[in-house]
Each structure stands twice: as C-alpha cells, then as structure tokens.
Amino acid sequence: MRFATVATGGVNGYLAVKLAEGGADVACLARGAHLEAIRARGLRLVGPAGESVGRPRIATDDPGAIGPVDVVLFAVKAQDLDGAAPLCLPLMGPETVVIPFLNGVEASGRLESHLGAGRVLEGTCGISIFLGEPGRLDMASSFAWYKFAERDGTRSERAEAIASAMRAAGVDAVVPEDIRVELWRKFLMLATLSGVTAAGRCSAGDIQASPALSALAAECVAEIGALARATGVPIAEADEARTLQTIAGFAAGMRASMAKDLDAGRPLEVDWLSGAVARLSAAEGLDAPAHRTIAALLAPWRLGRRG
Template sequence: MMRILVLGAGAIGGYFGGLLLHSGADVTFLVRRRRRNLLKKNGLVIHTPDQDYDIAVADHLVEQVDEPYDLVILSCKAYDLEEAIKAITPAVGPDTHVLPLLNGLRHYDVLDETFGAEKILGGLAKNICTMQKDGSIRSWSRPGNVTFGPRSEEQLDFCRQLEELLLRAPISVTHSSHITSALWDKFCLITVLGAINCLLRGSIGDIMATRNGRDIALAIIDECAGTAKAAGYPLSEASLDYLQSSMTREGSDYTSSMFRDMELGKSVEADQLVGDMLIRAEDAGLSTPFLKAAYCTLQTYMLRREKS
C-alpha cells in the first residue's frame, strides 16, 4: 500500500488527507504540536454539504519524520514553503514523489532544485473550505477536487497508481495530461481575483457598484491572460469567459482568500501570486499597470503589518 505523508492538517491538507484516510489509505499527518494535541482530543472532523466525517487520527500524527514515504502531499501556504521543505526532507527518498497543492507556480522552481524535477508532480486543489476555531474543517464544495498530472513521462506510472488510490475517496479527481496548462488556469484565476479584491478593497459586487470597477477588473484579466499567453499557456476560451463573467457579476460576494486574510491582518501570498505574475509579465516585456498597482498595495500592507 502506498504510504502517504500529508504536511499539515489545515483546511486543504486535513480535508483531502482526512478523506483519503477515511477511504482506507495509509496516511500520516505531519503537524505542529498544538494541532496534534487538538486532533488527538477532538479527532479530525470534516463538515461537507452532504455528509459529516469524524475521523480518528490519533495514531496517524507525527511532529517530525525520519524515514521516506511513497508520496508527500504539500498543502501549506506558499509563503511557508521554506519551512515546509525542511520538515519533509527526511521523508523524501529515492523513490518518493511530491504532490504540491500550493497556490501559484513559483514553488515548482524551488522544489525542482531541492529534490529534483523527476520527483515533483503537478497538482492543485479546488475546494472552498476553511478550518474553524474548534479545529474542524468546513467545506462548501460538492466535493472538493484534486487535479494532478505528470510533468514528465517518467511519472506516468506513478500517476496512474495515484489516480486509483484517490478515486477510492469521496473527492473529485482529475488526472490531467496537460497539468501545466491547468496550473496556469488556476494561477490566473486566483491572481486576478486577489488583485481585484485587494487593489479595490471589496467584493466583486462592491466593486461592480462603482463607476470604473468593471473596466479595472477587465484590465487585470487582460494583463494576466496576456502573461499566460506569453509563457506559452494561453487561457482557453471557456476559462477566459469564466473569468470575465465571474469577475464582473453585479451583486456578487466573491472574494479571494488573500483579500480575506488581508482584512483579518494575516500574512498574504502576495509575492507568490500577484508579485510573481508581475515578474513574469515584465520578463515578457508586457505592460501591466494594474498588476503593478495591486502589488504595490499588497507590499504596503505587508510593510505596515511588519511594523505593527
């Protein structure tokens, strides 16, 4: 049986790792002491629209690892990548594969350099979920989706094995043969939404109620879509239509997790999303004034947060 290590048991790691464990997979969670104590006491509780799960995880928790696993699932915030790499390094052996479910693209360069590109699968999570104050996980998706795929032919066999395992769990699974395009699609989606929300400081509905909000939202979409095209991964017509409709919907309460974190005074994935998109645009010689403004807003927020 494939031995799986999940870094963290927060909203994403806890949801997918917990449902894998529920389905009979061999899952171990690498967690901090505070989270371990809470999970030992309360178990891993997952609330979904269709069913609640109360999963006993006391025997599946560790605070450090000292042996390799077959698969390591990374589900941390992108700004915690350096710390995450230190934590999982003992778990990455000659035959280990790593499935990152982080936002953005920048982490692939770091993981490839650290562990070797042959070990790093392409992956992303699509799940509207949060970890609540009592440590339980609330998901509004029906169900949450994991999209993954090989980044080289050498990973094909392992990905087929992984698909078989994932399909046993009550989650949505997409085994993509074009994973880099899928990653760019999500990179554009979350960067566009984050840039719009954080630059204009409101939900999509709030912004659409202003005089120029629609024009600015469409301009940010164009800047990100142009960057994806310049990188060789143009957005499909369906993806572009979805962006344009969802980011300009009147009355919508749509907000990004980055904006919600910003409103709560938390750390944000500014460098990994808006900042990285801006760098890629500049490298391609593109003009992106609204991405610049959004990133400047986020940098100012982060600087003020550090001072407080």
C-alpha cells in the same frame, strides 16, 4: 500506498480525512492545539455532505517520526514554502513523489529546487475549506477536486496510480490532459479576484457594480492570459472570458482569502499572485501595469500588520 500531509490545514486536511476513512495509510504533520486535537479525537470534516472523522495512522510535528512514504501532499501558504520544504526530506524515499497544492504558478519549481529534479508533480485544486477550530475543518463548498500530473504537462503512470488510490477513497482526483492549462486557468481567477478585492478593499459585488473595477478585473485577466501564452501555456481568450463571467456571477459578498488576510493583519500571498504576474511578465518582456500597481499597493502589508 502511504501518504503524508505537509501540513494539515484545509486543503490537505480534506484529503487526510477522505484517505483515512477509505483505509489508506495516512500520516499528518501538524502542530500545537491542532495536533493535539487530531491525536485525541481524529480530524473532523464538517460540510454540506455532513460530518466525518478521519483518524490518521500517526499525527506528529516531527517528520522523522513518520519516515519515508510514497506520496507527500504539500499544502502551505505560498510565502511559507521555503520554510516548510525541508520538512519533506525525512519523508523522502527513493521513489517518493511530492504533490504541491498551493496558490500561484511557481510552487512546483520552487519545491523542486529544494527536493531535486523529478521528485515533484504539478498540482492544483478547487475547494473552499478552512480550519474552524483545532481538529475541525469547515467546508463551505459542495465540491472538492484535485488535479495533478508531471511538471511538463504530461500524464504518467505514477500520477495515474496516485489518482486511482485517491479515487478509491472517494476523492475527485484527475490527471488532466495538460495540468499547465488547469493551473493557469485557476490563476486567471485567483490572482485577479485576490488582487482586486484586497487592493480595493472590496467584494465581488463592488466589482460587479463598478465599471472601473470591472475594467480593472478585465485588465488583470488579460495580463495573466498574455503571460501564460508567452510561457508556452495555451490559455485561450475564451478562458479569459469565462473567468470574467464567473466573477460577474459570484455572490455579492464574495471576497478572496487574501482580502480577508489583509483585514486580519496576516501575511499576504501577493508576491506569488499579482507580484508574480508583474515579475514574470517583465522577464518575458511584457508589461503588466494592473498587477504591478496592485502588488505595489499591497507591499506594505505583505508581511502582515494591522491598521
């Protein structure tokens, strides 16, 4: 089975290393100094389990040099999806499947609008990893899991075959009973923690210590749960409670990546997190005042700026 990564940051870089180490045919799309480092020394993964190096079959900034593959692993920032989607086209053969691992709940639909119906699965993942330097991925978490299935939530032979190939390379890959539930469970946490820590310029410890911030987090979680149920995804109140319990147990210094992006003046994914909750809720006739306010507060910085 032939894989290609678009692009090759942390989420996809982990997969590239594991698949290459496992003997799979992997091609990596990258650019600049990161690309040159991969070409020269391979892609290094440094984490709690030690250090490993994956050497893809080809590393390039030209998808045309890769050609058609069986599986495109697609992981970019949500705001970069529309610009990156055309990079998949030279990689597409008659049976090619694209699996997005992006933040938010809209990536697969957005990607399908570029690539055509039936070509995109739904995907989500859990991993804490970042690009430490060109060619080196620093993994902070002791876990890394990837889940995917058909967009309607069903399991399929093609999804199972891809998961099997990944597991053979040591990746924790699962085709769940309902990928939509998995996607929205992650969204409960992601949109809430991202929104509150970014708009509040605060940490998980601040949320834990402040009744007002704790109440805001609870409102954010409740708005997402209501939206999920309105769109037909069976998110339970128990899922909401577990999310708040998890936030209450985080290390005090924990902050979402969007809060760190805000500090650094980088573009924000707010349009696809709190902004999406507000927008999609309105389309369902629901109100989401907590997320609407967070999106408004972060709007001046959505394209990135310092100060």
